[in-house]
Amino acid sequence: MKNILVTGGAGYIGSHICLHLQAGGFHPIVLDNFSNGHRDALAADIPVIDGDIRDQTALDLVFERYHPDAVIHMAALIEAGVSMREPARFYDVNTHGSMVLLDAMRRHDCNRIVFSSTAAVYGNAGLEYLDETLPIRPESPYGKSKAMVETILADYASIYGFHALALRYFNAAGADPAGRAGERHDPETHLIPLALQAAAGLRDGMKIFGTDYDTPDGTCIRDYIHVDDLANAHIAALHHVIGQTDPNFDSINIGTGDGCSVKDIMQLCQDVTGRKFAVTNEDRRDGDPARLIANPAKAKAVLGWTAKYTDPRDIIAHAWAYFTKND
Ligand SMILES: NC(=O)c1ccc[n+]([C@@H]2O[C@H](COP(=O)([O-])OP(=O)(O)OC[C@H]3O[C@@H](n4cnc5c(N)ncnc54)[C@H](O)[C@@H]3O)[C@@H](O)[C@H]2O)c1
Numbered sequence: 001m002k003n004i005l006v007t008g009g010a011g012y013i014g015s016h017i018c019l020h021l022q023a024g025g026f027h028p029i030v031l032d033n034f035s036n037g038h039r040d041a042l043a044a045d046i047p048v049i050d051g052d053i054r055d056q057t058a059l060d061l062v063f064e065r066y067h068p069d070a071v072i073h074m075a076a077l078i079e080a081g082v083s084m085r086e087p088a089r090f091y092d093v094n095t096h097g098s099m100v101l102l103d104a105m106r107r108h109d110c111n112r113i114v115f116s117s118t119a120a121v122y123g124n125a126g127l128e129y130l131d132e133t134l135p136i137r138p139e140s141p142y143g144k145s146k147a148m149v150e151t152i153l154a155d156y157a158s159i160y161g162f163h164a165l166a167l168r169y170f171n172a173a174g175a176d177p178a179g180r181a182g183e184r185h186d187p188e189t190h191l192i193p194l195a196l197q198a199a200a201g202l203r204d205g206m207k208i209f210g211t212d213y214d215t216p217d218g219t220c221i222r223d224y225i226h227v228d229d230l231a232n233a234h235i236a237a238l239h240h241v242i243g244q245t246d247p248n249f250d251s252i253n254i255g256t257g258d259g260c261s262v263k264d265i266m267q268l269c270q271d272v273t274g275r276k277f278a279v280t281n282e283d284r285r286d287g288d289p290a291r292l293i294a295n296p297a298k299a300k301a302v303l304g305w306t307a308k309y310t311d312p313r314d315i316i317a318h319a320w321a322y323f324t325k326n327d
């Protein structure tokens, strides 16, 4: 059984990936500093180290004890909007933290890594679909902090012989279809969980950040990808980097290929939950690209992966089921 170090594994996406790793015959070991994660989001038999990716000593202990065969590196600060006000924290955790981790991997002869990148690296490309051949132009320090890690990984592949794959996720949403895990950010900033809180009467209503974008209804468009599909993509990615003979770096989009506007999501959340809530228009949020929709063809070609959940109603329904069970 292969040992897989999952940094940030106690977070939203990480906890779903751990479920899939265990089901897929891997042995996850989680390193998380619990700045945004939950111990009870993980099965009791998963070793969990409460530590920071910027802490060389903590990393040395983990590598010496568990000798991971590969790393899934998810630990990061995640909110593009916050990064517009506090860039230093994002470069420190996301970029510098990744370098400390990569150097621990080198010290301990572990050179296979799947990295959580983001659609935010594309910025405002002005195109209908985004594919991996486009030049990247991130708008926010968050997107830039991730783009820098992609650049570093490319050099570590060509110079140090790493096998590295960056998965550029579009907007993760939903919850484990069996209800074992879900999204629990506090404070919450993501669109769908906030709308579900509004549907449940836990907040007064929803604000739409920007209605004057160059999109059909004026609100931002995103490609919402089910967290269960995202977790499956990681299993495929892991098999890919573990099976690779020659060192390599590559970036692959993980999305559905379809987009929903903020207004679409407001309506769908009210339809799926059967509850109405107030929606008001606000100014734009800094750092938001108008439109992010994946061309998912490369994921299919290279990893044999495609999204199973293509109807956003299913994504919202799973998130709502988890929310109503746990709140
Ligand atoms: N949620 C999305 O839509 C989305 C989209 C694209 C990319 N991503 C990327 O996916 C990854 C996971 O995102 P998420 O939504 O699950 O976020 P999350 O905040 O739920 O998970 C991140 C985890 O990393 C941990 N962490 C943060 N800083 C750390 C540090 N210095 N050392 C150790 N652990 C640390 C947090 O405690 C948390 O458990 C992130 O890298 C994020 O940038 C997320």
Ligand SMILES: O=c1ccn([C@@H]2O[C@H](COP(=O)(O)OP(=O)(O)O[C@H]3O[C@H](CO)[C@@H](O)[C@H](O)[C@H]3O)[C@@H](O)[C@H]2O)c(=O)[nH]1
Residues within 6 Å of the ligand: 078, 079, 080, 081, 117, 118, 119, 120, 169, 170, 171, 172, 189, 190, 191, 192, 194, 206, 207, 208, 209, 210, 220, 221, 222, 262, 285, 288, 292
């Ligand atoms: O109360 C709200 C919250 C969000 N939005 C809008 O909804 C869209 C989606 O926002 P959000 O759910 O916060 O996600 P993103 O800012 O698109 O970022 C997510 O998706 C990115 C990939 O596209 C990841 O890299 C990030 O980590 C992840 O937070 C954006 O246009 C926001 O302006 C609102 O209008 N009102």
